[in-house]
Amino acid sequence: MARVVGRSVGSSAPRSADVARVAGVSRKTVSRVLNNEPYVSDEVRRRVLEAAEELGYRLNHAARALASGRNRSIGVVALGTAGYGTASLLVGIEKAVRDSGYALRVVNTADGDPEGIAGAVMSLREQGVDGIVVSEPIVEGEVSLKVDVPVLFLGAPPAFTSARTLTVGVGAYALARAATDHLLDLGHTTVHHLAGPGRWYASKDRLAGWRSALAARGAHEPPVIEGDWSPASGYAAGVELAADSSVTAVFAAGDDMAIGLIHALREAGRRVPEDISVVGFDGNPVFAHVTPPLTTVRQPFDAAAREGIRLLMHAIEEPETDLPPASEPPVELVVRGSTAPPPTRKAPARGRRTASRSRGSAHAPPAGDGPPTTD
Amino acid sequence: MARVVGRSVGSSAPRSADVARVAGVSRKTVSRVLNNEPYVSDEVRRRVLEAAEELGYRLNHAARALASGRNRSIGVVALGTAGYGTASLLVGIEKAVRDSGYALRVVNTADGDPEGIAGAVMSLREQGVDGIVVSEPIVEGEVSLKVDVPVLFLGAPPAFTSARTLTVGVGAYALARAATDHLLDLGHTTVHHLAGPGRWYASKDRLAGWRSALAARGAHEPPVIEGDWSPASGYAAGVELAADSSVTAVFAAGDDMAIGLIHALREAGRRVPEDISVVGFDGNPVFAHVTPPLTTVRQPFDAAAREGIRLLMHAIEEPETDLPPASEPPVELVVRGSTAPPPTRKAPARGRRTASRSRGSAHAPPAGDGPPTTD
DNA sequence: TTGAAAGCGCTAACAC
DNA sequence: GTGTTAGCGCTTTCAA
Numbered sequence: 041m042a043r044v045v046g047r048s049v050g051s052s053a054p055r056s057a058d059v060a061r062v063a064g065v066s067r068k069t070v071s072r073v074l075n076n077e078p079y080v081s082d083e084v085r086r087r088v089l090e091a092a093e094e095l096g097y098r099l100n101h102a103a104r105a106l107a108s109g110r111n112r113s114i115g116v117v118a119l120g121t122a123g124y125g126t127a128s129l130l131v132g133i134e135k136a137v138r139d140s141g142y143a144l145r146v147v148n149t150a151d152g153d154p155e156g157i158a159g160a161v162m163s164l165r166e167q168g169v170d171g172i173v174v175s176e177p178i179v180e181g182e183v184s185l186k187v188d189v190p191v192l193f194l195g196a197p198p199a200f201t202s203a204r205t206l207t208v209g210v211g212a213y214a215l216a217r218a219a220t221d222h223l224l225d226l227g228h229t230t231v232h233h234l235a236g237p238g239r240w241y242a243s244k245d246r247l248a249g250w251r252s253a254l255a256a257r258g259a260h261e262p263p264v265i266e267g268d269w270s271p272a273s274g275y276a277a278g279v280e281l282a283a284d285s286s287v288t289a290v291f292a293a294g295d296d297m298a299i300g301l302i303h304a305l306r307e308a309g310r311r312v313p314e315d316i317s318v319v320g321f322d323g324n325p326v327f328a329h330v331t332p333p334l335t336t337v338r339q340p341f342d343a344a345a346r347e348g349i350r351l352l353m354h355a356i357e358e359p360e361t362d363l364p365p366a367s368e369p370p371v372e373l374v375v376r377g378s379t380a381p382p383p384t385r386k387a388p389a390r391g392r393r394t395a396s397r398s399r400g401s402a403h404a405p406p407a408g409d410g411p412p413t414t415d
Numbered sequence: 416m417a418r419v420v421g422r423s424v425g426s427s428a429p430r431s432a433d434v435a436r437v438a439g440v441s442r443k444t445v446s447r448v449l450n451n452e453p454y455v456s457d458e459v460r461r462r463v464l465e466a467a468e469e470l471g472y473r474l475n476h477a478a479r480a481l482a483s484g485r486n487r488s489i490g491v492v493a494l495g496t497a498g499y500g501t502a503s504l505l506v507g508i509e510k511a512v513r514d515s516g517y518a519l520r521v522v523n524t525a526d527g528d529p530e531g532i533a534g535a536v537m538s539l540r541e542q543g544v545d546g547i548v549v550s551e552p553i554v555e556g557e558v559s560l561k562v563d564v565p566v567l568f569l570g571a572p573p574a575f576t577s578a579r580t581l582t583v584g585v586g587a588y589a590l591a592r593a594a595t596d597h598l599l600d601l602g603h604t605t606v607h608h609l610a611g612p613g614r615w616y617a618s619k620d621r622l623a624g625w626r627s628a629l630a631a632r633g634a635h636e637p638p639v640i641e642g643d644w645s646p647a648s649g650y651a652a653g654v655e656l657a658a659d660s661s662v663t664a665v666f667a668a669g670d671d672m673a674i675g676l677i678h679a680l681r682e683a684g685r686r687v688p689e690d691i692s693v694v695g696f697d698g699n700p701v702f703a704h705v706t707p708p709l710t711t712v713r714q715p716f717d718a719a720a721r722e723g724i725r726l727l728m729h730a731i732e733e734p735e736t737d738l739p740p741a742s743e744p745p746v747e748l749v750v751r752g753s754t755a756p757p758p759t760r761k762a763p764a765r766g767r768r769t770a771s772r773s774r775g776s777a778h779a780p781p782a783g784d785g786p787p788t789t790d
Numbered sequence: 791t792t793g794a795a796a797g798c799g800c801t802a803a804c805a806c
Numbered sequence: 807g808t809g810t811t812a813g814c815g816c817t818t819t820c821a822a
Contacts, residue, residue: 105477106477113542131495271700329649
């Protein structure tokens with residue numbers, strides 16, 4: 041390996057000027073090659089790449105950002121929790137962003153309150169991100185904020201205005217509806233609902249799906265119990281529900297809550313699924329191994345993240361163009377052992393047409409539209 | 416609210432020069448105030464802050480980074496998985512970094528192989544981070560890399576050299592030992608081990624802790640079974656272990672694997688904990704609600720992250736000074752329902768010649784020694 | 791198809 | 807205590 045460059049000893053990292061010198065071209069040409077711009081002869085391109093390689097040249101992102109105004113990085117506002125859902129979404133976002141050649145900056149908000157979100161967004165903007173992803177924030181309260189870059193709301197409706205506002209749902213409404221329909225199909229006369237915190241949009245969406253499934257069958261709508269996503273809150277709800285002998289089916293808005301719920305139910309002497317059926321929400325694979333294995337609906341984290349980032353990238357790089365339409369992820373119901381036909385009653389007709397894939401129901405309003413929420 | 420600034424209409428974001436003009440000072444003084452440098456009169460400081468506030472001024476990080484060479488951001492190389500452990504560590508890191516006033520950049524590696532880690536680290540360096548956190552990488556293979564910023568290895572030994580290499584453990588060795596001791600204390604003559612992938616340092620550390628606990632009591636060391644952290648791999652191990660009637664206690668290197676393991680055990684007719692005791696590793700709270708509730712050891716994710724970032728910040732901001740010593744996090748054993756004394760028996764009426772390809776060594780080699788892998 | 795000059799917004803070093 | 811003068815390393819005009 042011939043040492044072509046004069047001195048590279050005491051000096052620090054090579055700059056584009058060094059590459060230019062070694063390749064025998066101008067700095068601008070180096071820049072062209074590095075940015076894959078047209079109008080560079082193959083010969084020159086090759087020489088530049090070779091020189092960069094030889095020098096171990098690494099482009100300085102800060103300088104590029106300063107000069108161009110574009111940072112090639114996107115920021116994500118996430119919840120500071122290690123839950124399966126949140127973590128899965130973050131992993132999916134990271135991968136999609138990296139595949140796009142962008143860098144990822146993360147800011148968590150302890151609890152997704154408006155101030156927290158606003159602060160996180162401002163901090164991200166200050167860091168110079170080209171786009172922002174707000175993942176599963178709360179919906180309550182107004183975030184008064186105006187951001188000058190595109191913002192993607194993943195699994196939630198827009199909470200503030202931005203240069204370009206995008207929304208990609210995770211199909212929570214349809215998933216909740218499928219979960220409830222599954223229970224109804226089994227022959228349960230109605231389904232109780234253990235919801236997430238009322239302030240979360242994710243809660244409202246699931247609640248709405250459950251409600252619509254009930255309404256479609258003319259089933260009675262029992263009062264909603266509210267948890268906080270934690271297994272402990274599921275347990276507390278279970279204690280409450282176990283005392284009500286009319287309960288035969290429960291749809292919990294989260295797997296962890298469902299597990300806590302089942303725990304309390306069984307402790308109170310109610311068998312699952314013989315006496316009471318339980319469906320969770322998320323799709324954490326570990327719950328295939330508990331007793332009873334948890335029936336649940338799988339959230340399309342990866343697909344939603346990929347789709348969302350695709351839209352965001354488009355909005356960043358081609359602000360003028362109209363965005364290609366978002367494809368709705370499929371509904372995936374995972375039937376395991378925590379659901380069964382209701383007790384006493386004779387087994388229902390075998391017409392078990394589980395709402396799998398396909399939007400499954402008469403009308404499923406897309407996320408962002410406010411289906412009748414109570415709260 | 417008096418509009419002091421001349422025109423702010425069509426123009427874009429205000430710069431430090433605008434603030435300087437409004438406050439009637441020089442740009443450098445604005446810079447001083449914004450960086451909390453000394454030698455600025457309170458009066459001037461107040462005026463500058465006021466002007467900045469009024470203009471809605473936001474400092475441009477890219478420009479600062481370019482000018483100063485410091486980026487006020489740290490990068491983390493994580494595993495692209497949504498597991499409880501990984502996610503908890505990341506959340507802890509994010510919080511600690513944010514509290515230090517730094518920004519966080521994240522790059523995941525699909526599987527922590529040397530190339531993946533090297534690529535992630537280079538990408539982070541290119542992005543101009545001031546420090547890097549490598550969280551739970553694999554240990555096998557050499558990462559040939561020289562980084563010019565401090566690197567913190569969290570829960571793993573240094574995998575490559577850097578300007579300043581820091582290491583903070585999560586006490587895995589002590590935790591594994593505590594888990595095994597708990598089983599031994601219960602009266603089990605020995606404890607089997609379901610390990611993580613051999614390439615992971617986390618696996619080796621836990622393995623070593625288990626091994627040392629056994630050795631300290633002179634207990635026989637059964638062959639190690641290797642999983643991949645997934646509940647499915649735990650299940651597979653359980654099928655295998657259930658066939659061996661001499662097994663009365665198992666220490667699994669992860670909660671999820673423990674759950675899969677218990678599943679298989681019970682399916683094979685072995686009761687937990689009556690016939691076989693199982694201890695997990697991590698501390699995911701949801702497993703307090705399964706049947707049986709999982710006994711486990713809790714990893715001090717937050718404490719480790721906080722301590723690690725503290726060290727890293729110190730290395731970044733005061734490279735000369737010696738680092739304050741790291742405090743070891745406490746060992747936390749969470750005893751729940753999956754462990755009990757061994758089954759009622761007066762004498763261990765069993766010839767242990769089931770799977771006798773154990774090495775049966777009486778000493779505990781430190782991590783780094785490769786355990787007999789099965790795969 | 792390539793190059794020369796002029797900054798991007800900030801901080802560093804040195805004056806005053 | 808405060809201001810002045812130069813850049814940081816890259817991309818952008820615009821010209822050749």
